[in-house]
Amino acid sequence: MVNTKVTLCGIEIDNPVIPASGAFGYGQEFNELYDINILGSFSFKGTTREARFGNPTPRIAETASGMLNCVGLQNPGVEHVINHELPELKKIFHKPVMANVSGFSVEDYAYTCALLDKEEQVGWLEVNISCPNVHGGGMSFGTDPKNAAAVTKAVKAVTRKPVIIKLTPNVTDITEIARAVESEGADGVSLINTLSGMRINLKNKKPILSITTGGLSGPCVFPVALRCVWQVYNAVKIPIVGMGGISTSEDVIEMMLAGATAIEVGAANLIDPFASKKIIEGLPEAMAKYGINNLSDIIGGAH
Amino acid sequence: MKNLVFEIISNRKIAKNTYEMVLCGDITDIKCGQFVNITVDGLYLRRPISVCDAEEGKLTLIYKVVGVGTEKMSKMEKGVQLDLLTGLGNGYDVSKAGDKPLLIGGGAGVPPMYKLCRELAAQGKKCSVILGFGSENEVFYEDEFKSLGADTYVTTVDGSYGVKGFVTDAMNMDYTYFYTCGPEPMLKAVYNKSVTSGQFSFEERMGCGFGACMGCSCKTKYGNKRICKDGPVLEKEEIIW
């Protein structure tokens, strides 16, 4: 029997597979298809202090082996999440959930995290300082080490839950940001968020996405994500949640060899609603194939 | 929603750039006004196409070739298997039709009217149908609607066939309720001209098609909705224009 358990910031999970924020809603749509308790955990949709509609449509574009989105953090606001989504989730999901949080000021982050800190269902706070879709907002925290550190410090002050800072790849040196958040006490980092990109519609000769640019994800970003995880593993001691383009059990192993303790699956869930289930079910066979007994043994194994 | 494999029975051109694909597979729980989301080999995102008909183990889709995915679909042959998500979206509410419903389809919005018309006709409703196209060579399914017993009118923008003009130029009959699907400017014109309540089917670029990504949201008078899950059918009263 192979062992797929890993421990992420002090919490043991049955397997390292965590559907990524924005690709799994608050879990309900997928629970209609399979028992989501098979997951290691999942990261719920990026939640902000106030409700947000997000950007106008079109919010989605396609590219070879991937997609772009500019949803713009549509969510019902933290109070609604606590009063409605979490109680609904409690009925179907009996494991710690990862609470993904976004904000537009340091105070926003602290306010939202303080509220979520009180929720026993929440295992980890995943603080997204990297959403590229919000003008004058999220991105500026994730691209400047000082701002990234300031958010980390403010969030750490209001919670005892593990804080995982989610990093953007849209920087010159991702290790600089990772070190900055580690120095303010981040318990882990997750990466990568989407890469900034765009498409143009040849028929009307205008950008396809409503706000011109969006975030690229899917298999096309996997090598970039792997490289980022590799670099960050060399730079910090805290655990890494690796993501970007993961769609098979083999991808999970590769990402863990680069240095990830756990992994997230985003876009793959959208094109195949059973993707996370298939990845989990395929792990024992893939592990056997590559002679792995304990998945946690291979973390950073390629270094 | 179900994730199923369907097999192509036939795939034929029925008008300019327009194809009818008939597939066999499990069609239980497929409602009129819903759509399927199709994996096309070599493309990352699925392609959403409305259910034109679902009867006796056969699913009929009608699609217009507008880009790389529909182009690939048009070349698919009998026997090819396709991965589909079925039963997507809310579908039309047939209980509101009244005795004399009016069905209005424009171009690629004509297909979902067919299963709807079949169901309403089976309930003994006297359906009127308006089918709008650009030109004569784009017209399809006029006879199919007539065989369902519907009073069928065709409009073409250039007047090469049927009534010259837009679908709204033919909206002069008595009706108790209406259902419509087509390009957004057409939907808006129908909204303005209509004298009863009705239901509109919308299109949006989709990431998932089953409510998970928030790629397809719109604002309504009853709050934010996802076209793929809470739609594609919206009621006249909730639409903000």
Ligand SMILES: Cc1cc2nc3c(=O)[nH]c(=O)nc-3n(C[C@H](O)[C@H](O)[C@H](O)COP(=O)(O)OP(=O)(O)OC[C@H]3O[C@@H](n4cnc5c(N)ncnc54)[C@H](O)[C@@H]3O)c2cc1C
């Ligand atoms: C609920 C719904 C039902 C539909 N029903 C039908 C139908 O019955 N018959 C029909 O001919 N067409 C229908 N469409 C439109 C159809 O989905 C698009 O024409 C098709 O996706 C175009 O794909 P493509 O690869 O040929 O075009 P490309 O432009 O190459 O596609 C690129 C990307 O844009 C998306 N896209 C392009 N145009 C549209 C569009 N109008 N709506 C949504 N996504 C789009 C594609 O899905 C793809 O992700 C429907 C759309 C929706 C949302």
Ligand SMILES: Cc1cc2nc3c(=O)[nH]c(=O)nc-3n(C[C@H](O)[C@H](O)[C@H](O)COP(=O)(O)O)c2cc1C
């Ligand atoms: C439609 C969509 C919405 C997303 N929304 C969020 C979000 O709200 N918060 C966040 O931290 N990341 C968000 N992401 C980023 C993903 O969580 C993930 O970091 C990224 O997509 C890379 O993984 P993938 O290639 O497996 O999709 C979103 C991604 C997609 C595709």
Ligand code: FES
């Ligand atoms: S397309 Fe994903 S929510 Fe509608």
